[in-house]
Amino acid sequence: xxxxxxxxxxxxLEIGPGTGILTRQLLPLAQAVVAVEIDRDLCKSLAxxxxxxxxxxxxxxxxxxxxxxxxxxPFPAFQAPNKVVANIPYNITGPILEKLLGTIAQPAAHPFxxxxxxxxxxxxxRLHAKPGSRNYGALSVRVQYLATCEFICDVxxxxxxxxxxxxxxxxxxxxxxxxxxxQDPHHLQTLVKMGFAxxxxxxxxxxxxxxxxxxxxxxxxxxxxxPQVRAEDLSVTQWVALxxxxxxxx
Numbered sequence: 001x002x003x004x005x006x007x008x009x010x011x012x013l014e015i016g017p018g019t020g021i022l023t024r025q026l027l028p029l030a031q032a033v034v035a036v037e038i039d040r041d042l043c044k045s046l047a048x049x050x051x052x053x054x055x056x057x058x059x060x061x062x063x064x065x066x067x068x069x070x071x072x073x074p075f076p077a078f079q080a081p082n083k084v085v086a087n088i089p090y091n092i093t094g095p096i097l098e099k100l101l102g103t104i105a106q107p108a109a110h111p112f113x114x115x116x117x118x119x120x121x122x123x124x125x126r127l128h129a130k131p132g133s134r135n136y137g138a139l140s141v142r143v144q145y146l147a148t149c150e151f152i153c154d155v156x157x158x159x160x161x162x163x164x165x166x167x168x169x170x171x172x173x174x175x176x177x178x179x180x181x182x183q184d185p186h187h188l189q190t191l192v193k194m195g196f197a198x199x200x201x202x203x204x205x206x207x208x209x210x211x212x213x214x215x216x217x218x219x220x221x222x223x224x225x226x227p228q229v230r231a232e233d234l235s236v237t238q239w240v241a242l243x244x245x246x247x248x249x250x
Contacts, residue, residue, distance in 0.1 A: 003114075003116045003150075003152045003170060003172045004083055004085045004114055004116045004172075005114065006026070006029040006030050006083065006085075007029075007030075008029075008030070008031055009031050010029075010030045010031055010082055010083050011030065011031055011032040011033075011034070011078060011079075011080065011081040011082055011083070012026055012030045012032070012033045012034070012081060012083050012084070012085055013034050013035075013036070013068075013081035013083070013084045013085075013086070013112075014026060014033060014034070014035040014036070014084075014085060014086050015035075015036055015063050015084070015086040015088050015096065016036070016037060016038070016063070016086060016087060016088055016089055017035040017036075017037050017042075017046060017058075018037070018039075018042055018046075018087070019042065019045065019046070019049075020046045020049050020050060022085065022086070022087060023035055023046070023050065023056070024050070026085060027050075027053060027055060027056060030055065030083075031055060031077075032055045032056075032057070032077055032078045032081075033055060033056050033057070034057045034059065034068075034072065034078050034081055035056070035057070035058050035059070036059045036060075036061065036063045036066060036068075037058065037059070037060060038060070038061060038062050038063070040060060043058060043060040046058060055077075057072075057075055057078045059071060063096065063099070064092065064095050064096065064099060068081075069110075080110070081112070082112060082113045083112055083113055083114045083115070083116070084100060084112050084114070084115040084116065084117070085116045085117075086116075086117055086118070087117075087118040088117055088118070088119065090119065090120045090123070090166070093119055093120065093123050094139070097143060097173075100112065100115055100173075101115075101143065101146045101147055101173065101175060102146065103142070103189060104142055104145050104146070104182070104185050104188055104189040104192070105185045105186040105188075105189045106185075107146055107175075107178070108146075108175065111175035112175060113174070113175075114172055114173070114174055115147070115172070115173040115174075115175070116152070116170065116171070116172045116173075117170070117171055117173070118155060118168055118169070118170055119168065119169060119170075119171060120166050120167075120168060120169075121154065121155075121166065121167040121168055121169040122135075122166070123139075124151060124168075124169035124170075124171045125151075125169075126139050126140055127139065127140060127143050127144075127149045127171055127173075128140075128149045128150070128151040128171065131232065131233055131234060131235045131238075132232065132233050133232070134232075136232045137196055137199065137231075137232060138192050138193060138195075138196040138231075141192050141196075141234075141236055141239055142189075142192065143173070144236050145178050145182075145188075145236050145239075145240075146175060146176070146178065147173040147174055147175045147176060148173070148174045148176060149171060149172070149173055150171065150172040150173075150174070151169060151171055152169070152170040152171060152172055153169065153170050154167065154168075154169050155167065155168040155169060155170060156168075178240075180237065180240050180241075181240075182240045182243050182244065183243070183244045183247055184243065184244075184247050187243050187246070187247055188239065188240060188243040191207070191210070191239070191242070191243050191246070192231075192239060194206055194207055194209065194210065195207060195231035195234075195239075196231045196232070199230065199231060199232060200230075201230070202228055202229065202230055203216070203220075203229050203230055203231055203234070204216045204217060204220075204227065206231060210246065211246060215249075219242065219245050219246070219249075220242075222245070223238065223241055223242060223245065225238060225242075
């Protein structure tokens with residue numbers, strides 16, 4: 001909870017409140033809590049448990065398909081949540097992250113201040129991974145282009161009843177304006193996808209469809225990057241620089 005740094009002026013979005021264990025902890029700390037739950041039975045149970053709490057709004061539906069801004073228009077006190085705190089369904093972590101952050105090509109128009117999530121530990125390690133590590137991949141680049149990722153703590157499976165088959169971790173994402181900003185974000189997004197298509201291959205082999213290997217070797221040398229580099233060795237800044245260079249010669 002401390003990772004969210006909540007204050008009495010915050011409006012919090014919770015995705016998948018379930019039985020309301022986290023919700024009840026959020027309510028005394030925030031100005032407003034908007035919870036989105038897809039399960040109708042859980043919604044009924046949660047409404048009965050929490051009741052007519054002044055700073056609580058429960059929405060039933062699929063978060064991935066909801067137009068939250070439009071749904072909140074009739075509820076001024078709950079509009080424009082500025083923070084997210086949630087224990088999200090692990091099987092849709094990627095789509096949820098994309099809805100919260102946007103994409104390289106189209107970042108979220110109204111970014112949150114903080115996004116604090118309980119996720120599968122393996123995913124947390126990928127989000128937080130540094131270039132050159134085994135966990136660093138396309139997801140790492142996409143998210144780190146859009147936000148700073150902090151690994152807050154491990155949450156072992158035994159902390160839950162019944163315990164799941166995987167360990168978990170809490171992460172905090174702080175969206176920011178990309179620095180540097182790619183000249184052509186759509187191009188960068190495509191380049192990253194292609195670059196990580198086969199992690200065991202050198203980058204010049206994965207990008208043959210967009211640039212001849214010998215030319216790419218020259219560009220990498222100009223950027224002071226080893227020509228035998230693999231996708232996971234490039235930092236976000238280097239990915240942006242490479243994308244910009246390729247657009248310059250296109």
